[in-house]
Amino acid sequence: MSTQTTGRPDVHRPQRPEEEAPVSQPPAPRRRDPLPYALLVPAVLALALALGYPLVRQLVLSFQEFGLAQQFGRPPEWVGMDNYRALLTDAYLWRVTARTIVFCLVNAALTMLLGVGLALVMRSMSRGVRLLAQTGLLLAWAMPVVASLTVWQWLFDTQYGVVNYLLTQLGADYEGHGWLLRPLSFFFVATVVVVWMSVPFVAFTVYAALTQLPEELEEAAEIDGATAWQRLTSIILPTIRPVLLVVALLQVIWDLRVFTQIYILQEAGGSARDTNLLGTYIYRLGIGGGDFGTSAAVAVFMLALTVVLTAPYVRAMLRQERQA
C-alpha cells in the first residue's frame, strides 16, 4: 500500500511472465465483451482520481509560484523552471538528498544482511528454537508503526530509558544521555527502529525461498567437497537470487521514503533542520510552510530519485523474468 511506511506489497508474486496463461484458461473473448471493462471501472476511477490526478496536478504545481499569496486567492503564476532552479542551486536540498540516500542505503543494507543472515542460520536451528525466533520476529513485524515508535522512544528515554540504564550498568557513562539531540545519534535511533521493523519481512521471505531449494544440489556439492562458504556463494545465493532482488528492491523503496519514523522522532526532540530527510522536508516546506510550488518540485525530484535508484533492480528483475 503506497500510504504505508511498513506496507507489505506482495513478494510471493507468482514467478511467471504475464503472457503465460494459467492452467485453467478462461475462454478468449468471442466478441468484444464489455463485461471485464465494466468490472474494472470502479477501481480505475478511484486510482485515477486519488493518484493519477494528483500526480498530474503536482507536475503542474511544480512549475508554478504557489505560496502564501496564492493560499489567499491570488491565482498561481507560471514560473517555468524557477522552482527547480532555486532548488537545484540550494545547498540544503543536496544535503537533505545526500542524507536521504545514505540513510536509505545503510538501512537497506543492514536489513538485508541481518534478514538474510538470520534466514540462513534458521536452517540449522532446532525446531523449537526456530519457532521461538519466528514468534519474536512476527511480533516485531505485526507492531503498528506508531506504537513501535513510542516504545523505542521510551526505551531510549533520557532519564528512565532502559538503554541508558543498561549501558550505565555496563560501565559506560550514559546516565541522562539525550539520544535525539545530536543528528548522528538521532539517525542511529531511527536506524534501530527501521531495521527492527524491517528485518522480519526479509527473514521470513528469504527463509521461505530457502525451504524450496532442491536438497540434491547441496548434497552433491558437499560430496564434491565444497566448503560451506562455497555452497553459499555458488549454490544457495544464486538460486534464490530472484527473491533477493525483489526484497532488496522493496527495502530500497521503503527506506527512501521513510517518513513516519523521522517525523515522530523530530517531534519528540530532534532538530528538524538537521535531521530532515526528503519526505519530512516536503512536508515542512509545503504543509508546514505554505510554499506548495517548491515542495511540489521537491516531491517530483523525490519520485525521479526513486526511479533512478530502483532502475538497476527493475532491469535485473525484467531480465530474470525473460530468462524464466
Added chain:
Amino acid sequence: MPRTPSRPVRWSANAVGVVAFVLAAFPVYWMVNSSFLDRNQIRNPVPTWVPFGGDLDNFRTVFETDQFLSAMRTSLVVTGLTLVVALTFAFVAAVAVSRFRFRGRVPFIVTLLVIQMIPAEGLFISQYKMLEAADLLNTVVGLTLVYVAGVLPFTIWTLRGFVEGVPYELEEAAMMDGCTRTQAFFRVTFPLLAPGLVATGVFGFIQAWNEFTLALVVMTREDHRTLPLWLSTFTDVNRGTDWGGIMAGSTLIAVPVIVFFLLVQGRMASGLTSGAVKG
C-alpha cells in the same frame, strides 16, 4: 532441512535464534509491561522488569481522555469505510483480470505494480491541495478516498491470486449443468473465496488502521485525529512525563492489530502463491 548440522553448528545457530527472539520481542514485551506500572515504578532510574504490583490506572487515564474515544471513532469509521469500498472495487477488478482475457489486461496489471512503487510522500502535497479545493480536508470522506487508492493495488493483486487459485474447470462444469456464467461464478467460485476475502480484508484493515502519514496531512484538526495521530501527540503534550499512559495507549492500539496479523499471516502467504502455476 535434509542435512543434520553438526552439534557446534546447531548450538551456535540456536544461540543466534534465542538472541534474535529477545531483540525482536523485547520492545513488544516492554510496551505491555510498562502499561501496567504505576507512576513510581515508571519514574525510577532502575527499571521494573516484570509488572508485579502493577495496576490498570494507565488504561483508566487513557479512557478518560476524550481525544482517545473520538480518535477511536474516527479510526473505526475511516478503516471500515475504506475496507468496504476497497474490497468491493478490488473484488470486481480481480475477477475481470483473472477470469477474462481482454485487450488492456496486461497494461492494467503492470500499472498496478508501478503504482506500488510510488511513494505516498511523493504525492501528498498535491493530494492535500486536491482535498483542500474539494473542501474534503478533515473529513472522513477525504481520508477514505486516499486510503482506498492506497490499498487498492495490493488488494486487487492478492484477490487475483485467490480467484486464480480456484480452477476455472469447476465453473465450466457448472455451466455444462446449465448454469449461466454468472451463476456458475457465484455458486462455485465465490464460496471458495470467502477465506481469502476475509484475510485480504483483515490485511487492508491493518494497513489503514496503522497509517500515519496521510492521516497527518488530511486530518489537521485535533478533533478529527485518527488513533495513530492521537498517540503521537499524546507523547508531545506530556513531553515524556506520562510514559505509563503512552504505553497503555500503544498497547490498546497494538494488541488487536498483532492478534489479527498473526491470524491472517499464513493465509496471506498461501493466497499470494496460490495464483502461481503449480506444474
